[in-house]
Amino acid sequence: MVGAGLALATLGALPASGVGSSLAMLDRLEPGLWELRARDPGTKAQRLCIRQGQDLIQLRHGGLDCKRVVVVDHPAEVAVQYTCPGNGYGRTSIRRETDTLIQLDSQGIENGRPFAFAAEGRRIGTCRG
Numbered sequence: 001m002v003g004a005g006l007a008l009a010t011l012g013a014l015p016a017s018g019v020g021s022s023l024a025m026l027d028r029l030e031p032g033l034w035e036l037r038a039r040d041p042g043t044k045a046q047r048l049c050i051r052q053g054q055d056l057i058q059l060r061h062g063g064l065d066c067k068r069v070v071v072v073d074h075p076a077e078v079a080v081q082y083t084c085p086g087n088g089y090g091r092t093s094i095r096r097e098t099d100t101l102i103q104l105d106s107q108g109i110e111n112g113r114p115f116a117f118a119a120e121g122r123r124i125g126t127c128r129g
Contacts, residue, residue, distance in 0.1 A: 023070065023078050026053030030099050032126050036119040046119075049127035056102070056121065057092050058082060060110045088112070099123075 029050070036046045036059075050056065057080050058066060064084045072079035072093070079093040090108025097103065100123035107116035 023054060023073055023080070025073070025075055025078050025096050026056070026094065028099050029053035029056075029096065029102065030123050032123050033128075034121050035124045036104065036121045039118045039120075047124075050123075053094075056094055056104060058084075058090065059092070059106060060090060060108065060115055061087060090115075 029052075031051050032049070034048050034050045034056075036048065038045075048055070048059075055062070057068070058064065061082070061084045064087055066082040066084035066087075066089075068080050068082045070078070070080055071091070076097075077093065077095045079091065081089070081091045083089040088109040088111065090106055090110075092104065092106040094105075095103040102121040103118075104121050105118045107114070109115070
């Protein structure tokens with residue numbers, strides 16, 4: 001019974017305003033071709049066509065229907081936890097420096113394996129095709 005009470009207390013600690021949040025900061029990011037440069041030395045930069053800022057939340061679980069919980073929703077920073085039933089979960093934090101420059105940190109489980117990466121994202125042009 002103590003464990004159930006602790007679980008309820010922990011759930012109560014989540015910000016109630018985060019559940020229905022619009023993540024307006026992500027809407028301010030410019031769509032187009034973005035380059036993510038990982039902080040790990042020797043890692044190649046990754047280029048992505050981003051239609052909207054929210055595409056950056058589930059980079060490792062892209063295209064999956066996942067349940068999201070907004071943890072932080074500030075004008076210059078967001079953090080979202082998400083769960084993809086049968087496919088893992090993740091938590092992504094994005095800090096906006098400008099509409100074309102972000103700092104991204106993501107970690108979680110994909111295909112039964114842990115992942116963690118930190119990167120700088122920069123819009124570098126328009127998407128082709």
